[in-house]
Amino acid sequence: MIELYYWTTPNGHKVSIFLEEAGLDYKIFPMNISKGEQFNPDFLAFAPNNRIPAIRDMAPADGGAPLGIFESGAILEYLADKTGQFLPKAPRARFEVLQWLYWQMGGLGPMAGQNHHFVQYAPERIPYAMERYVKETNRLYGVLNKQLEGRDYIAGEYSIADMASYPWIVPYERQQQKLEDFPHLQAWFARMSARPAVQRAYEKAKAINSAPTVTQDANKILFGQTAR
Structure with missing residues (x-):
């Protein structure tokens, strides 16, 4: 059993997609970050950065x-290594995936965020x-x-690199991007959107948070944090 501590954000979707793809037994513990639930001491005991997602492997x-x-x-x-899925073991193929996973973590996610x-x-x-980050999102x-030219998936075979990147492309309109400007990405996006496990993950998200909003009070919680 995997316990998934999660909210309906791009980073949260990454892990629910993996769990659905791998068919692992898991239970979602919703963490409403707009209400400050990420500061619960029990959560901080294993997620000290007070951010979602986090897991506990039971x-x-x-x-x-x-x-x-x-x-x-x-x-x-971790989950890829645990299950032996979506991350090759051969060094060349493995690091082809990992470099794109880290590209998403260090580039696409922060800049789109x-x-x-x-x-x-x-x-x-x-x-x-606004112009700085819209342009950098466009560059990415x-x-x-x-990278997707001539490939079905980012590293050739479907992998955790695709699971990490897709949720950050889903809100492309909010990012002021046009998918038709990027035909290889657009084809990949359609391919990803059609995967049953991806669809199941997003359906579960709707059941947890059907109408995401950020209120003025939530703004203070999400964007006004200091070390204190």
Whole structure:
């Protein structure tokens, strides 16, 4: 049994997609980040960055106590190794996947996230910041589009790199991007959207949070944090 501590964000979707694809037994524990549930001490005990997603593997391979893991990229890599799925063992193929997983973690996710923030949520419109992140998102779409030329999936075979990147492309309209400008990415996006496991993951998200909104109070929780 995998316990998934989750909310309906792109990073949350990555892990639910994997769990659906792998057919693992799992239970979702919704963490409403707009209400501050990510600061629950029990959650912080294994997710000290107070961010979702996180998991607890109730039956780790070493037979020991439940194993908690935070950071979506680390979770995907752990689950891939646990199940022997979606991450090759041969070094060349493995690092083809991992470099694109880390590309998403270090590039596409953070840059698209800043795009979301300044375009959608910032209390004042800052043209320079908006243009900066919309353009960088566009550049990254171009990188992914080029990689997908002649490939069905990012690293050739379907992998955790695809699961990590897809949820960050889903809100392309909010990111002020046009998929038709990126034909190889657009074809991949349609391919991903048609996967039954991806559809199941997003249906579960709708059941948990059917109408995502960020209120003024939620803004203070999500965007106003300090070390204190």
